[in-house]
Amino acid sequence: MITKIDLYEEPVEILDRLENRGYAGMSDFELSFLCGAIKEFRPRKIVEVGVAAGGTTAVILNCLKSLDCSCEMYSVDICEQCYFDLSKKTGFVAKKFLEEEPIDIIKHQFLLGNTIAASLDKIGKDIDFVILDTMHSLPGELLDFISLYNSLNKRAVVIFHDISQSQLGFGNVNGAPFEYASLVTLAITNSEKLLVSDKSNIAGLCNIGGMRLKEETEDSIENLFLGLFINWNYLPDNRHLCEYRQRIKKEYDEQYYQMFEQAIECNMFSLYRRQGLEIPLKTVKDEFENVLKKAEKIYIYRAGKIGREVEKYIRNCFDEKKIRGHIISDKKMNTCDDVIELSEIENMDCSVIILGLHEKYHLEVLNSLYQKGLSKYVFPYNGIGFRELMKVIEYENRFYGKFELYENVYGYEQLIREGYRY
Ligand SMILES: C[S@@+](CC[C@H](N)C(=O)[O-])C[C@H]1O[C@@H](n2cnc3c(N)ncnc32)[C@H](O)[C@@H]1O
Structure with a gap:
């Protein structure tokens, strides 16, 4: 009515x-x-x-x-x-x-x-x-x-x-x-x-x-x-989220509280990924080149498929001597010679940490780097522009089509990517 x-x-x-x-x-x-x-x-x-x-x-x-x-x-x-x-x-x-x-x-x-x-x-x-x-x-x-x-x-x-x-x-x-x-x-x-x-x-x-x-x-x-x-368009900050959590926990059944938590989790992720959508490839490429030129020590975060493609790109296009290793969380999980735990790096001055891992781990990794005061060494900063960076690397490494860097895990991701004008 x-x-x-x-x-x-x-x-x-x-x-x-x-x-x-x-x-x-x-x-x-x-x-x-x-x-x-x-x-x-x-x-x-x-x-x-x-x-x-x-x-x-x-x-x-x-x-x-x-x-x-x-x-x-x-x-x-x-x-x-x-x-x-x-x-x-x-x-x-x-x-x-x-x-x-x-x-x-x-x-x-x-x-x-x-x-x-x-x-x-x-x-x-x-x-x-x-x-x-x-x-x-x-x-x-x-x-x-x-x-x-x-x-x-x-x-x-x-x-x-x-x-x-x-x-x-x-x-x-x-x-x-x-x-x-x-x-x-x-x-x-x-x-x-x-x-x-x-x-x-x-x-x-x-x-x-x-x-x-x-x-x-x-x-x-x-x-x-x-x-x-x-889709949310922003994420309330932690203090405010806490206030909403307390109110919802107090006023509603557990199942609704859980829905709220789930909504925070998925929106956090989809928001994070959307942020990179409008960045022109050339901007990201120029910034990447600049960062690599300036850095004296280059670390790549993780040593999986994506981390290795990032490494290959740097070896082909830049000074491979600057590469100091792939950061991983636990060396027991990877026996390669070139892996290193964050705690082993003594001095981060003049270093850059390139994100070389799937987007779905970014929030976790970025949060932990932030807590250690290392955010400023990360490229792309806050992970924004990571997809475009991957496009640049895909193209330069000529492996395009061999495998997808981003699995279409979240269903509508493909649609977002198709809608994006390069
Ligand atoms: C569009 S302005 C309000 C305009 C006002 N009603 C008027 O007509 O002049 C939005 C206001 O909402 C406040 N705001 C944003 N998020 C809020 C929230 N979650 N709770 C309370 N205030 C909020 C902002 O600080 C801002 O002052």
């Missing part, structure tokens, strides 16, 4: 009195929709996730004031400082607005520096109105909604900004293919949808929408966790 929300425009006028119109990330139309939803449902406990300067926060506060709607409101943002102006505190516009015009019927609090998953300990349950406006790409709003779900009132309203971002794009960008986190969350949650049409956008697409939970929403939990397997 789709419910139409009547726009409520008056509270948006407050922007005219704020610095740079509050730097609001939403258009006046979108803010009028948000105020319309507040007017319709008159919430008692509001949570806003994604604040930035706080222009939207100010509009919400003004809306509640004009409706004489007494409530609690929490504004949560992962960044303590405003993401586009680090000299200012997140929410600075709303803070100033509240200092100048205190609203005694509203108990408002900023919760900055943590995800909603951690902030919920302070907010508590019975939330009846949420505004999600954070990353727009996965896991973003989906993970936040999963974290919030058990703290919501049974008929809570959740408003998502940027539901059409993947189609509309932003600024000069026509279409932003990965910006579908809000839309996915909205689409896979069995709920009453709150939508309007925005004639100023192509095909009348509106970039804000929402949902009202209903009894059957409970059946969507499985879909929400399955949704985490749709």
